[in-house]
Each structure stands twice: as C-alpha cells, then as structure tokens.
Amino acid sequence: MTFRVPDHIRPLRDEVHRFMTERVEPAEEVLRAGGPVSAALLAELQQAAKDQGLWALGHPAELGGGGLPFLDYVYVNEVQGRSEFGQLALGTWTLQDSIMLDKHASPHWREAYLKPLVAGEISPSFAMTEPGVAGSDPTGLQTTARLEGDEWVINGHKWFTTGAAGAAYTTVMCRTETGAAPHASFSMIVVPTDTPGYRIVRETPLLGLPAGGHGGHYDVEYDDVRVPAQNLLGERGQGFVIAQERLGPGRIFHAMRWLGQAQRAFDLMCARLNERVAFGEPLAEKQLMQKHVFDSYTEIQASRLLTLAAAEQIDRGDQARVEIGAVKVYGAQMLHNVIDRAVQVYGAAGVTEDTPLSHMYRSARFARLYDGADEVHIQSVGKRILGEYGRGGGWEFGLR
Numbered sequence: 001m002t003f004r005v006p007d008h009i010r011p012l013r014d015e016v017h018r019f020m021t022e023r024v025e026p027a028e029e030v031l032r033a034g035g036p037v038s039a040a041l042l043a044e045l046q047q048a049a050k051d052q053g054l055w056a057l058g059h060p061a062e063l064g065g066g067g068l069p070f071l072d073y074v075y076v077n078e079v080q081g082r083s084e085f086g087q088l089a090l091g092t093w094t095l096q097d098s099i100m101l102d103k104h105a106s107p108h109w110r111e112a113y114l115k116p117l118v119a120g121e122i123s124p125s126f127a128m129t130e131p132g133v134a135g136s137d138p139t140g141l142q143t144t145a146r147l148e149g150d151e152w153v154i155n156g157h158k159w160f161t162t163g164a165a166g167a168a169y170t171t172v173m174c175r176t177e178t179g180a181a182p183h184a185s186f187s188m189i190v191v192p193t194d195t196p197g198y199r200i201v202r203e204t205p206l207l208g209l210p211a212g213g214h215g216g217h218y219d220v221e222y223d224d225v226r227v228p229a230q231n232l233l234g235e236r237g238q239g240f241v242i243a244q245e246r247l248g249p250g251r252i253f254h255a256m257r258w259l260g261q262a263q264r265a266f267d268l269m270c271a272r273l274n275e276r277v278a279f280g281e282p283l284a285e286k287q288l289m290q291k292h293v294f295d296s297y298t299e300i301q302a303s304r305l306l307t308l309a310a311a312e313q314i315d316r317g318d319q320a321r322v323e324i325g326a327v328k329v330y331g332a333q334m335l336h337n338v339i340d341r342a343v344q345v346y347g348a349a350g351v352t353e354d355t356p357l358s359h360m361y362r363s364a365r366f367a368r369l370y371d372g373a374d375e376v377h378i379q380s381v382g383k384r385i386l387g388e389y390g391r392g393g394g395w396e397f398g399l400r
Contacts, residue, residue: 127171157222
C-alpha cells in the first residue's frame, strides 16, 4: 500500500477536507453550546453533507451509506477528525453500531434501527463501563441480566454511556451466564431508552468541558429493566467477542481522527510561528521553536505510518492486535504532545478559549483512557511479542 493518499480517493478526501474547514470548524462554538440553535445548525450541516454526497461514507451501501472500502474510509477519516463534530456532521458516528447490528441483531431490531441509524434519524449508545469496576478488567462487570420466561431482566449501573440522553437505544454489556469462563459470561442486549427502569442519573462532568452539548457521557441505572428475549445481540456469552469486533476497527478510526486533530494543531502552530514577532523577528527563526516543529512532524508522521500499517493488516483479515495496541498508545500520546506544543507556541492565548487549542487539549487527555488504558495495551503488546519468541519464533518487522 502507499502511505500517500491514493489518487482514486484524493478528490473525495479533498471535498471532505473543504467541508470540515469551511463549514464544520467555524460552527464549533455554536455546536458545543447545545440547545435548539445548535441542533438546528447540526441538522443544516447534515443536510449539506447529504446534498454533497458526503454522508455516511463508511457505512455499507446496502444500508444507505457511501459504501467506501475500509482503507479508503481510513484516509477520509483522517480529515474528518479535524473536529469532534466531523462524525456527527458527516453521519459516521453510528458506524460501529450499525455494523454490530447488521451482523448480530435479530430481524426485528435490524428492521427497526439499521436504516434510521445510517440516515441519522436516530442515535445509538453503548454501555460497557461501570463506575465501581476497573475498565482495564471488564470481567469484573457487575450489571446482570437474567432470563425470566421470554424476557431479560437487567439490573446494574453503567457510566460513560456516550450520547445516552439523545439515543433511541443502548446496547448493554451484562453478565448472563453462571459457571462459565470469565470471557464467556457476558452478553450484549439491546435496550430501548424508553424502557421502564432505564434511568439517566446525570451527565458526568469532564475536565471542565461544557455539559449539555452533543455526545455527552452519562451515568445510567438499570432497575429491573425488562426487554424481550429477542433483544439479545448475537449468542449468549458472546459479549466479549462482539465487543472486540467493535473495538478493533474503532481504535483505527480513533487513531485516524487523532491525526486530523494533530494536523489541525500543527497548522495552527506553524501559522503562529510565522506570524508572531518577538525580539525583532518571527518566532519561526528561534531554534527552540523550530524543535517544536521537528518533534511534532516526526511524531505525526510516525503515528500515521503505524496507523496505516495496522489498517492494512485489518484489511487483509488479520486481527492486528499488536499493531492496534501500539497505535492506540502511541497515537494518544502523539495527540497530546502536538497540541501541547501548539499551546506553548501560542503562550497565554493558547490557554484561552480564543483558539480551539484549549478545548482540544482537554479532550485529548481522554485518548489515553478510552477503548483501553495505555498500560493495558502496553502490557498486551509486550506479552504478545515475547510470546512469539517464547514459542521459538520471533518478530520480523519486514514480514508483518
């Protein structure tokens, strides 16, 4: 594969880039505020994306999406990631959920949710994390579901259920099996959010970021929530298998969006260095400032190559667990570092709300936690590579 954007996808990628820089990025302040004006502006952006043929590009064509192949979508996702609102404006925030439903849902829920999800008519949410359980060890999840007749009865407490307040349903990871192996004890169950006993406790406040906007993170309690047996997603005890199917490609999508954020911070930093004058010359002439550019360039480029290599592995049908783990850790650290240098270059202005950097900096901190904390991926990657050597093999970089 080429690490440059292939010619056949370049025009579409350029069009998405223009849409992001000309329409989405200037709208961020209003979108972030939430409320009716924000909702109306988002709807306007979504309709514009549909009119321009930019809507739901990564979704399968048979579900109403753009039908882009995986690797092509990865290149597009890179520029879509320049803003946190890119996914919402371009209709791709539901991609992992629509693929999960398409593969595992009963005919009833496929009919009820799939096409409306892709069309942007409804929103999904996903509930795995719990406040009293280490996210790095999900075998300790406490939310349970027991089958009574033809109904599942769910009890428990989840948090960081993203977008729950506006979602039509939540896919809940819960313990359904007794006496099974830890990773075979959990199942996924679809819960419509208007089901009695489903109660949103609060929107979790995060690092001073404004609440009430799109995609907030919510605490949700499940108090004898009853749903039909057909709401089971896939087979009993297959919750971890389905979760990994969801999270693997999702980590690649995260990493590519981080590259978009890093590119934006890099653009802002370099523009500032050329424009800002101190001690009689532009900051761009200062060697320590030039080192910020060097360090950011090398980290972005290294992260990009790691991400594309992992995406190629996935596209070939490989689970690419080493590559994905490495990308998740390195990409998250890269994102923080690049934004941090841009803040430093802007000085006092960098910590105000006068630039996007303050919000980007706070948001970037989450990257080292969600979809698995850095430490878990570092341990997993090291263990897998050492295991190859322990079995008498090795790790030949040129053959991966």
